Amino acid sequence: xxxxxxxxxxxxxxxxxxxxxxxxxxxxxxxxxxxxxxxxxxxxxxxxxxxxxxxxxxxxxxxxxxxxxxxxxxxxxxxxxxxxxxxxxxxxxxxxxxxxxxxxxxxxxxxxxxx
Amino acid sequence: xxxxxxxxxxxxxxxxxxxxxxxxxxxxxxxxxxxxxxxxxxxxxxxxxxxxxxxxxxxxxxxxxxxxxxxxxxxxxxxxxxxxxxxxxxxxxxxxxxxxxxxxxxxx
Numbered sequence: 001x002x003x004x005x006x007x008x009x010x011x012x013x014x015x016x017x018x019x020x021x022x023x024x025x026x027x028x029x030x031x032x033x034x035x036x037x038x039x040x041x042x043x044x045x046x047x048x049x050x051x052x053x054x055x056x057x058x059x060x061x062x063x064x065x066x067x068x069x070x071x072x073x074x075x076x077x078x079x080x081x082x083x084x085x086x087x088x089x090x091x092x093x094x095x096x097x098x099x100x101x102x103x104x105x106x107x108x109x110x111x112x113x114x115x
Numbered sequence: 116x117x118x119x120x121x122x123x124x125x126x127x128x129x130x131x132x133x134x135x136x137x138x139x140x141x142x143x144x145x146x147x148x149x150x151x152x153x154x155x156x157x158x159x160x161x162x163x164x165x166x167x168x169x170x171x172x173x174x175x176x177x178x179x180x181x182x183x184x185x186x187x188x189x190x191x192x193x194x195x196x197x198x199x200x201x202x203x204x205x206x207x208x209x210x211x212x213x214x215x216x217x218x219x220x221x222x223x
Contacts, residue, residue, distance in 0.1 A: 042216065055209055056209065
């Protein structure tokens with residue numbers, strides 16, 4: 001595997017279900033991110049993990065719970081979601097540098113539909 | 116807060132040149148990035164400007180004016196495969212803040 005991988009690619013879940021999205025990066029990066037992409041909206045940053053510590057939580061509802069067990073893996077645990085949470089969830093990784101964030105590598109995303 | 120503005124859609128024909136503008140308001144600015152995203156695909160990195168001026172990479176060029184909080188992406192010799200969404204993003208130490216994206220439609 002190369003780059004950033006995400007599983008599953010598609011997920012349909014009911015509002016009472018619990019599911020998890022998985023992201024793995026094979027680039028040796030030290031930072032990982034979760035984004036939400038909805039139609040007609042900019043990419044919304046949800047969570048940032050730097051060196052396995054969460055450094056940003058962008059006012060995301062508690063029904064989204066991230067987990068970063070090591071620098072290569074990132075999870076997004078989902079429970080009691082709402083239909084408006086249906087979106088493309090993108091994972092990204094980067095190598096943090098003193099001069100600012102230069103480039104992020106994105107996974108293919110998980111298309112989530114909440115019914 | 117941080118905000119970025121770019122046109123929602125641009126159309127052009129094959130072989131033409133198109134410029135996608137981006138204006139931003141932000142704190143903690145390190146640079147301006149551009150990403151391309153095809154329908155159903157992931158965003159991919161195109162360019163990064165930390166200093167004022169023009170950066171050229173093949174058919175694509177990117178420009179930044181820090182004093183004007185403005186940048187643009189210039190695409191030359193347009194091809195059908197360039198039809199995609201293009202996002203500008205402000206780079207800070209630990210994150211990117213993305214614009215709403217510009218959908219580029221290239222016609223024959």
